[in-house]
Amino acid sequence: MEKLLLIDDEPDILRVLSMSLKADGYDVVSAPNGTEGIVAFEKEKPDIVITDIKMPGMDGIEVLKKIKDLNVDTEVIIITGHGDIENAIEALKHGASDFINKPVRDEALSIALRRAREKFDIRQQLKEYTTDLERKVDEATREVRRRSNFQINLIRSSNDGIVATDKNLKIVIYNPIARQIFGYTPAETINKMQAGDLFPAELAADLQAALRGENNIKNLAWRETTIASKDGDNIPVRFSGTILQESERPVGTVAFFQDLREIKRLEKELLKSERLAAIGQTVAGLAHGIKNILHGLKGGSYLVDIGINKNESDKLKKGWDMIKRNIGRTSNLVMDLLSYSKEREPEFEACLPNQIADDVCTLVHDQARENNVKLVKDFDDSIGEVLMDPNSVHEVLLNLMSNAVDACLFDEDTSKNFRVVLKTIHEKDNIIQFEISDNGLGMDKAVAKKLFTSFFSTKGHRGTGLGLMVTRKLIEEHKGTINVNSKPGKGTTFIVRMPYKLSET
Amino acid sequence: MSKKVLVVDDDADVRLFSVTVLEENGYTPLEAEDGESGLKMIKAEKPDLIILDVLMPRQSGVRLYRELKTAKALKDVKVIILSGIAKKTFLRSQKALTEFGGAQIPEPEIYLEKPVEPDELADVIKKVLG
Known part of the structure; x- marks a missing residue:
């Protein structure tokens, strides 16, 4: 009531x-x-x-x-x-x-x-209604604040340097990692600096262009560049950027920076230690090679001495042959060493890769025939004239092809019909693939692993242990790659991918 | 009858060198070009001395030496190692194999690093064979 x-x-x-x-x-x-x-x-x-x-x-x-x-x-x-x-x-x-x-x-x-x-x-x-509304507004405010705090924390604790600007490229967000990279304090940057004051000119220009919607670019993909810090140091960074939009209209930019100093330092150290290790192995391997050659030369002179003293022409001839063989080994070793130690840039010139492959087949033809190895050429006709370093291609193919013939020669399973195939394939993205496969000896994993890295030879006195090191070096200088698949007793396939430049004509 | 000496080396020039030294000094040389055929020949010919290389395809000198020294019938055959590999490298790899679960084996009587003078080789052979 x-x-x-x-x-x-x-x-x-x-x-x-x-x-x-x-x-x-x-x-x-x-x-x-x-x-x-x-x-x-x-x-x-x-x-x-x-x-x-x-x-x-x-x-x-x-x-x-x-x-x-x-x-x-x-x-x-x-x-x-x-x-x-x-x-x-x-x-x-x-x-x-x-x-x-x-x-x-x-x-x-x-x-x-x-x-x-x-x-x-x-x-x-x-x-x-008002109370309810107020409560809802309050809840929403708390939620917004929570999310905003979360985002602030996210930006703050990111491992990337994050720098955001408004649509006039004035800096509005600048996180602690950005501070570590650029060296400026947030007080010096936020609302004080323009993107152009902090970033390299080209980055700022790219962001500006993206803000204006030029070429419809909204994201700048990761790229490596160098920024100048407050102290004037040049710092290598990875950069990517994106345009912030609200209702399809650009309202600002965000740039992400990754500090590459540590990575670069580690890369350098790794390279250095690899080179030192390679030098160590080279010296050890070289010493072994030279000792064997010297031993051969001493043996040769010994036989020649006997031949002269006792007037035995058979010993004289054997000794002389021995000396000549070991002179040959010296020259191989020195040539390999030279081409391994020599830094050289590939010299690109117009050439026909299939023609080079064919020349190499001709060169190893005799070696193959002597050892009952059939040579198979499988060339991709779509490969025309390209810009590559023909000398590098030639040496790489020659090394790998004579290795392939050797792999058959060393195989004791003489019931096999030995076969060495040289295949050329025109890949997309201006790459020529050379595939050299044999059905000879093959290798186990342990050997395959050591192939390119050490002064390692399975050929006993026949190898200098340098051939594949030289091969890999030539391919890498040409910005190519080399991979090997091998099964003991079944054979080996080397896959070489080398990029070419397009002929200017 | 002159003493039999087996030369195991994959390098024909090295074999020819050792064989000539042996012939010149009145021994009977035998030849094998890798560890596998070397072991067969040791069993068949029972040489008095083996001149053994270390780095060879198909069973290295490291393995062959280990097999000789662990086989009852063969462990007393005298061995001269003649190799381009340094002695300490050879001993290190033997040690590694021992630690890996192999038997403890004695060091070789004589270890020569290539290159050697023919006179030096001849002297060592004489000394080892008594």
Whole structure:
């Protein structure tokens, strides 16, 4: 039942109105003056108060003010004397919701009460709605803040240097790794510097172009470059960038930087240690090779001495042959060493790779025929004139082809029909693949692993152990690759991929 | 009857050198060009001395030496190593094989590093064969 407070100093009116309102279904609390009315209000907390305006002591206006102070949502209906406009206006000013004239008619009272109730309900709804809205805004704000904190943390703790700018290329985000790379403090950069002040000119220009939407580029792919730090050091970095967009409109840029100093240092160290190891192996291998040659020369001179002293022409001839063979071995060793130690840039010139491959086949033809090895040429006709270093290609193919013939020669399984195949394939991206395969001896994994790295020969005294090192060096200088597949007893395939340049004509 | 000496080396020039020294000094030379055929010949011919190279295809001198010294019937055959490989490298690889689970084997009587003078080779052979 709905509660309302009725305040009037005239007991008759109070009684009559109470009865009437109770009959209408209200739970009526009545008070004979303002002061008691306020006490009752505080105790009963009615939503609606009806008060007479003219009362001794605390009058209706005072009651109204007090009640509004206590609970602003309360609907206060003022009962005024007939024609008391001034007081009615005063009451409205202080937040009265309605007023009715004396004598109070039931109809007017119930209309006023209904309106008061509606107003009260609407206000409650509005209040609930507002509170709900505020709570939702609060939740959303917290969520946004949480996400934003998360993103700030993400940027802060990234291993990449991150520098973001607004659409005028003014720096707005600059994380700790960026600080490590560039050396400037965030205070020196954020809102102070332009991308062009911090980045190399070409990077800034690329970002600017991307911001303008030139060529429809939104992402700048990773590339290596060098930036100048605050201290003037040139720091190698990897860079990538992207354009930030909102509703398809560019609003800024982000650039990512990876510090390559450590990687570069490690690369250099690795290279150095590899080179030292190679030199160590070279010296050890070389010493072994030279000792064998010297031994052969001593043996040769010994036989020649005997031949001369005892006048034995057979010994003389054998000794002399031995000396000549070992001179030949010396020359092979020196030539291999020279081409291994010599740094050289490939000299690109127009040539026909298939023609070179054919020449090499001709060169190893005799060696192959003597050892019952069949040579098979399988050339890709789509390979025309290209720009490569014909000398490198020639030496690489010659080394690998004579190795392949040797692999057959060393194979004891003479029931095999030995075969060496030289295949050329025109790959995409301007690469020629040379495939040299034999069905000879083959190698186990341990041998295959050592192939290119050490002064390693399986050919006993026949090899210098340098051939494949030289081969690999030539291929790498030509920016190519070499791979080997081998199975013991089944044979070996070397795959060489060498890029060519397009002929300018 | 003159003593039999087997020369095991994959390098024909080295064999010819050693064989000539042996002939000049009155021994009977035998030849093998790798470890495998060397072992066969040792078993068949029972030489008094083996002049052994280290780096050879098909069973190296490291392995052959180890087989000789661990075989009851062959362990007393005298061995001269003649190699371009330094003695300490040879001993290191023997040590590695021992640690790998092989038997402890004695060092070779004589280890010569190439190149050698013919006189030096002849002297060593005489000394070893007594």
